[in-house]
Amino acid sequence: MFPLRDVTPQRRIITTLVKNWGDHKPDLKIDFNNHCAYCHSYDGFRHTWFEVDHFVPKVFFAPLGNISLTQYDNLVYSCKFCNNNKHNKWPSKSETIFNNGIEGFEDPGTQLYESHFYRTTNGAIMWKTPLGKWMYTEAFKFDQRERGIRLLWNLNQLRITIKKLDPIVSNLTPSDPNYLRLYSQLSRFAIEYFRYHDQLIEYYSSL
Ligand SMILES: [Zn+2]
Numbered sequence: 030m031f032p033l034r035d036v037t038p039q040r041r042i043i044t045t046l047v048k049n050w051g052d053h054k055p056d057l058k059i060d061f062n063n064h065c066a067y068c069h070s071y072d073g074f075r076h077t078w079f080e081v082d083h084f085v086p087k088v089f090f091a092p093l094g095n096i097s098l099t100q101y102d103n104l105v106y107s108c109k110f111c112n113n114n115k116h117n118k119w120p121s122k123s124e125t126i127f128n129n130g131i132e133g134f135e136d137p138g139t140q141l142y143e144s145h146f147y148r149t150t151n152g153a154i155m156w157k158t159p160l161g162k163w164m165y166t167e168a169f170k171f172d173q174r175e176r177g178i179r180l181l182w183n184l185n186q187l188r189i190t191i192k193k194l195d196p197i198v199s200n201l202t203p204s205d206p207n208y209l210r211l212y213s214q215l216s217r218f219a220i221e222y223f224r225y226h227d228q229l230i231e232y233y234s235s236l
Contacts (some may be wrong), residue, residue: 031148043101061106066137070181079203082107089124152182
């Protein structure tokens with residue numbers, strides 16, 4: 030069992046006025062560590078494009094004008110699957126009430142969000158609180174997206190491992206006593222990466 034996210038994202042305090050909320054995307058990409066705030070899929074795999082989500086949905090802010098729509102502390106870096114599924118859902122109907130413990134949302138820019146979920150050893154997401162269950166099934170539909178979420182997580186774990194191991198192996202000479210062992214480990218990871226990548230392409234073309 031793992032935490033849902035490797036690193037808890039933290040929004041900086043950004044008060045710069047921008048024309049469109051999309052102008053904050055580069056800042057959000059940094060603050061959310063290149064991962065979807067909700068399902069933690071990595072944005073480097075081109076299949077998943079990323080969007081700017083309004084944590085409290087736009088409909089509650091629209092009457093106040095454009096400035097609140099671009100308010101940084103309400104913006105979230107989100108993959109299009111999480112963003113589309115979340116859409117305008119906001120059970121409390123009040124912008125100041127995020128949830129009632131059973132229904133609603135937790136700001137993904139906090140560690141509190143993580144307390145509702147965990148990651149299984151095969152990379153799937155599971156809920157661990159009633160509110161987590163609601164977000165899991167009603168809001169983000171993690172259950173219906175399980176295969177994609179698992180493939181993305183495993184692919185990303187392999188990418189991180191290969192990135193660490195590759196420079197180590199490259200710096201060894203074939204006469205080094207560790208060379209063969211590490212080289213064969215790296216090859217195994219690379220083959221696995223290739224297979225997960227292929228499965229991901231197949232998965233996305235089947236949607
Ligand atoms: Zn997502």
